[in-house]
Amino acid sequence: MTRMSQPSGPPQPSGPPQPSGLPRASGLPEPSGRPRASRQPELVVRPAVIDDETALAELDRRTWSVLHSVQPKPQPPYDLFFTRRNRVEHILVAELGGCPVGYIRLVPSTPLACNTHVRQIQGLAVDERTRGKGVARALLGAAYEEARRQGATRITLRVLGHNTPARRLYASEGFAVEGVLPGEFLLAGEYVDDVLMGRSLDR
Numbered sequence: 634m635t636r637m638s639q640p641s642g643p644p645q646p647s648g649p650p651q652p653s654g655l656p657r658a659s660g661l662p663e664p665s666g667r668p669r670a671s672r673q674p675e676l677v678v679r680p681a682v683i684d685d686e687t688a689l690a691e692l693d694r695r696t697w698s699v700l701h702s703v704q705p706k707p708q709p710p711y712d713l714f715f716t717r718r719n720r721v722e723h724i725l726v727a728e729l730g731g732c733p734v735g736y737i738r739l740v741p742s743t744p745l746a747c748n749t750h751v752r753q754i755q756g757l758a759v760d761e762r763t764r765g766k767g768v769a770r771a772l773l774g775a776a777y778e779e780a781r782r783q784g785a786t787r788i789t790l791r792v793l794g795h796n797t798p799a800r801r802l803y804a805s806e807g808f809a810v811e812g813v814l815p816g817e818f819l820l821a822g823e824y825v826d827d828v829l830m831g832r833s834l835d836r
Contacts, residue, residue: 674730676767678775681724681736683715688733689726690714696758699821700796719756725775727759727768735759737772739779742789752780754790757799773806777834786834793818794826807832 681689693714694707715721719738727735738756742748754776759768780788790808792799808830816824 676771677728678725678771681721681726683721685726685733686714689736692733692758692760696760701793701799703818725772725779727772729763734763735768735772737776739776750786752785752788769802781834787831788834789829789831792828792830794828803830
């Protein structure tokens with residue numbers, strides 16, 4: 634189930650190294666007399682590593698919401714993030730200034746040989762503190778690239794019908810609704826549709 638934290642959005646670290654010579658305090662004018670422009674932390678998407686366990690587990694708990702999850706809210710003792718099913722090689726991590734702020738899980742749609750051309754997104758979480766910084770789109774773009782690298786020509790996902798922000802994001806990324814299971818889940822006392830979306834990877 635695709636995860637989004639409005640849409641399943643995470644912190645801010647230090648900037649780039651100072652140029653050689655004496656460090657210049659932020660905000661002081663350059664020799665030209667113009668104030669120095671502050672630099673934004675760089676957003677990077679990379680493959681997950683085992684050492685991401687703690688950060689991703691905390692992110693997963695922090696972004697839990699009935700808007701995107703069909704599982705009960707996590708309670709201690711907490712499960713591990715990486716498991717035999719949720720494998721490290723299936724996860725791409727977004728870092729902002731060196732801190733994990735999101736992840737996406739990309740897996741084969743089924744184990745069938747006739748279906749190897751399809752990849753499915755089965756998890757997308759973004760720390761709410763980094764909303765509006767392009768983290769979700771960067772993760773989706775990286776997922777398309779990785780799926781193509783693996784030989785896929787098509788990508789799909791499932792999203793809860795009441796998750797309007799996620800559905801808008803996916804539609805803007807070229808995903809189309811390809812099927813709906815009406816009232817598939819009972820969440821917080823309401824029946825919620827399970828929506829299948831997909832798109833081609835030829836672009």
